Amino acid sequence: MENGLVRLERAEAARFRRVARERCKEGLARLFLRQAWAEFSVSVGGRLHFRETENARAVRAYCAMTVPEFEGINARQKWANWRSIPRNLHGRLPRRPCRAVDLCSGVGDSTEVLACYLPEGSEILGLEYNPEFVRKARSRIYRDAQGAPVKAEFRVQSVLEAFRDCSGKRLPDASVDLVNCCGALAVNFDESAIGSLAAEIFRVLQPEGLATVDAPANCSGKERMIRIFSRCRFDALGSAQSCFLDRFSQICFRRGGP
Numbered sequence: 001m002e003n004g005l006v007r008l009e010r011a012e013a014a015r016f017r018r019v020a021r022e023r024c025k026e027g028l029a030r031l032f033l034r035q036a037w038a039e040f041s042v043s044v045g046g047r048l049h050f051r052e053t054e055n056a057r058a059v060r061a062y063c064a065m066t067v068p069e070f071e072g073i074n075a076r077q078k079w080a081n082w083r084s085i086p087r088n089l090h091g092r093l094p095r096r097p098c099r100a101v102d103l104c105s106g107v108g109d110s111t112e113v114l115a116c117y118l119p120e121g122s123e124i125l126g127l128e129y130n131p132e133f134v135r136k137a138r139s140r141i142y143r144d145a146q147g148a149p150v151k152a153e154f155r156v157q158s159v160l161e162a163f164r165d166c167s168g169k170r171l172p173d174a175s176v177d178l179v180n181c182c183g184a185l186a187v188n189f190d191e192s193a194i195g196s197l198a199a200e201i202f203r204v205l206q207p208e209g210l211a212t213v214d215a216p217a218n219c220s221g222k223e224r225m226i227r228i229f230s231r232c233r234f235d236a237l238g239s240a241q242s243c244f245l246d247r248f249s250q251i252c253f254r255r256g257g258p
């Protein structure tokens with residue numbers, strides 16, 4: 001498995017950094033302080049248990065947060081998304097409009113990055129448990145690399161259920177080009193839940209479709225995620241990390257044949 005950073009040409013890496021600075025204007029030091037303060041205030045109310053591998057507890061904690069509190073605790077994730085997602089998608093997507101699903105989409109920060117890097121004319125469906133986060137995500141405008149609006153819809157549901165579109169219809173088998181997940185799989189799901197998710201991701205993806213999912217940055221954490229996805233016939237293509245200090249990475253998998 002190659003490292004996303006090695007594969008990139010310098011010019012592309014510089015372009016991703018420039019876009020990240022333009023679209024996510026807050027500097028790292030400020031984001032770090034904002035997140036530390038938000039985590040402190042959420043912990044005072046005893047609601048800090050959102051970093052829970054037992055998913056039912058994690059979603060309860062997220063549902064007890066206000067949108068501004070969530071934006072505070074998600075600040076580092078937002079910064080990292082602008083660096084890891086493009087490194088993983090670069091050169092791997094078909095050159096035609098794609099259909100993408102953003103799992104655990106929060107208030108739309110990861111969706112915003114997908115909108116920027118998917119081919120023109122693509123559509124995104126965000127699935128998120130917290131209805132308040134979905135309301136916020138729906139209120140935003142998502143733009144592609146040229147600044148044109150991108151169609152992004154959001155549905156309130158647990159991603160541990162069959163993926164459905166906004167009308168409630170189950171997504172057809174092999175109908176999606178990319179399933180993305182940032183800041184959730186490695187933290188809020190245990191091994192058996194990740195296994196069920198991987199099976200549902202396999203169902204909706206076209207053969208050769210991509211799954212970009214977060215994983216711990218350390219070797220054993222990455223190997224564990226690769227083992228779980230391999231059981232569902234995914235091949236790991238590479239991984240990307242926002243910077244060497246990031247405790248998390250994102251692994252890019254390709255769905256195997258039928």
Ligand SMILES: C[S@@+](CC[C@H](N)C(=O)[O-])C[C@H]1O[C@@H](n2cnc3c(N)ncnc32)[C@H](O)[C@@H]1O
Pocket residue numbers: 055058059062074077078081103104105106107108109110127128129130133157158159160181182183184188
């Ligand atoms: C750290 S946030 C990441 C948000 C977004 N992906 C981003 O990168 O900005 C994790 C999100 O996962 C959501 N989540 C956790 N478990 C979920 C589940 N079973 N179904 C849907 N959403 C879930 C939480 O509500 C929260 O919004």
